[in-house]
Amino acid sequence: ALAFLLVFIYYPIVDLVRISFTDWNLIKPQFNYVGFDNWIWLFTGSGTKYLLNSLKVTVLYTAGELAVTIIGGIIFALIFNRMTKFFGTMRAIVFVPKYVAMSSAAVIFLWIFNKNTGILNYMLGLLGIAPVDWLGDRNIALLSVLMLTGWRAIGYGMMIYLSAMMGISKDYYEAASLDGANAFQRFKSITLPLLSPTTLFLFVTTFISAMKVFQSVDILTSGGPYRSTEVLVYMVYQYAMRDFRIDRAATIAIVFFVLLLIFTAATMKVSNKNVHYDS
Numbered sequence: 001a002l003a004f005l006l007v008f009i010y011y012p013i014v015d016l017v018r019i020s021f022t023d024w025n026l027i028k029p030q031f032n033y034v035g036f037d038n039w040i041w042l043f044t045g046s047g048t049k050y051l052l053n054s055l056k057v058t059v060l061y062t063a064g065e066l067a068v069t070i071i072g073g074i075i076f077a078l079i080f081n082r083m084t085k086f087f088g089t090m091r092a093i094v095f096v097p098k099y100v101a102m103s104s105a106a107v108i109f110l111w112i113f114n115k116n117t118g119i120l121n122y123m124l125g126l127l128g129i130a131p132v133d134w135l136g137d138r139n140i141a142l143l144s145v146l147m148l149t150g151w152r153a154i155g156y157g158m159m160i161y162l163s164a165m166m167g168i169s170k171d172y173y174e175a176a177s178l179d180g181a182n183a184f185q186r187f188k189s190i191t192l193p194l195l196s197p198t199t200l201f202l203f204v205t206t207f208i209s210a211m212k213v214f215q216s217v218d219i220l221t222s223g224g225p226y227r228s229t230e231v232l233v234y235m236v237y238q239y240a241m242r243d244f245r246i247d248r249a250a251t252i253a254i255v256f257f258v259l260l261l262i263f264t265a266a267t268m269k270v271s272n273k274n275v276h277y278d279s
Contacts, residue, residue: 013257016250016253016254016257017250017254019246019247019250020038020039020247020250020251020254021033021034021035021036021038022034022247023037023247024245024246024247024250025244025245025246025247026244026246027244031247034247038247038248038250038251039251041248041251042248042251042252042255047248047252050227050230050235051235051252051255053227053230054227054230054231054232054234054235055232055259057142057227057228057229057230057231058211058213058231058232060142061142061145061146061149061210061213061229061231062207062210062211064142064143064146064149064150065146065149065150065153065206065209065210065213066203066206066207066210068146068149068150068153068154068157069153069154069156069157069202069206070157070199070202070203070206072150072153072154072157072158073153073154073156073157073158073160073161073202074157074158074161074195076094076154076155076157076158076161077157077158077159077161077162077165078187080094080158080162081162081165081166091155091158091159091162094154094155094158095155095156095158095159096155097151097152097155098152098153098155098156100152102152102215102216103215103219105148105151105152105216106148106215106216106219106220107219109144109147109148109220110135110219110220113134113135113144113220115131115132115133115134115135115136116131118134120132120134121134135220135221135225136225137225138224138225138226138228139228141221141224141225141228141229142228142229144220144221145216145217145220145221145229148216148220149210149213149216153206157202157206160198160201160202161195161198161202164194164195164197164198165191165195168190168191168194168195172190172194173186173190176189176190200268203267204264204267204268207263207264207267208260208264211232211256211260211263212233212260213231213233214231214233214234214237217229217230217231217234218234218237223235223238232252232256233256235252236249236252236253236256237249239252
C-alpha cells in the first residue's frame with residue numbers, strides 16, 4: 001500500500017514542482033528548464049487575473065455546496081426524523097440522487113436547463129415567466145451548477161445528520177422538557193452542540209470535495225460563459241488538456257494543492273475548539 005501511494009500519489013506531486021520550472025508543451029517533442037517563468041506568469045503576469053477569477057468562483061461554489069449540505073441536510077433531517085414507513089420512504093427518495101453518477105445527472109440537467117426545450121423553462125412559461133438562459137447567463141450559470149449539486153448533496157447531508165441524531169440520548173431532551181425548555185431551546189442547547197462532530201466531519205469532507213469540483217462544470221458549462229464557472233480544477237484541465245501547457249497547469253496545480261492544504265488545516269484547528277463530544 002505504501003509503495004502504491006509513493007508511485008501514484010506522492011511522486012506525481014513532487015514531480016509537479018519540477019514540471020513547473022519547464023516550458024513543457026504537449027505538442028512539442030522537447031522541453032527546457034525556464035526557471036521561475038511560469039511562477040512569474042501566474043503571480044505577476046497575465047495568469048494572475050485568471051487565477052484570482054477561478055479562486056473566486058471556486059470559493060463561491062464551495063460556500064454554496066457547504067450551505068446546501070449542512071444547512072439543508074440538518075433541516076431535512078429534522079423533518080424526516082420519524083421512524084415510520086412513510087418518512088422512511090421519503091428519506092429514501094431524497095437520498096437516491098446521491099447514487100446517480102455525476103456525469104449522468106449533469107446530462108439530465110443539461111436538458112432541464114435548456115433555454116428552448118428544457119422542462120424548467122416550460123414550467124416557468126406556464127406561470128407566464130419568460131425563458132431563462134440558465135447556463136448561458138454569466139450571472140446565474142454558477143447558481144445553475146449549484147442546483148445540480150444541491151439535488152445530489154442534500155440527501156447525503158440529511159442521512160449523516162439523521163444517524164447522528166439517533167445516537168443522542170433521549171435523557172437530555174427529557175431533562176430539558178422537565179426544566180421547561182421548548183422545542184427551539186432543546187434544538188439550540190442540546191441537538192446542535194451534540195451534532196458538532198458530525199458538522200465538522202461534513203464541513204471538512206464537503207469542503208475538500210467542493211474545492212475539487214470538475215465533472216458538473218465540464219458537462220454543463222465548460223467553464224463559461226466568460227469564465228464565470230471556471231473553477232480551479234477546470235482551469236488546470238483547460239491549460240493541460242486543451243492548451244497543452246503542462247508547465248502552466250502544473251504551476252496552478254501546486255498553488256491549488258497548497259491552498260487546499262492550508263484551508264483544511266485551518267478549518268480543523270478552528271473547528272476543533274467548538275466541537276463537543278458526548279462522553
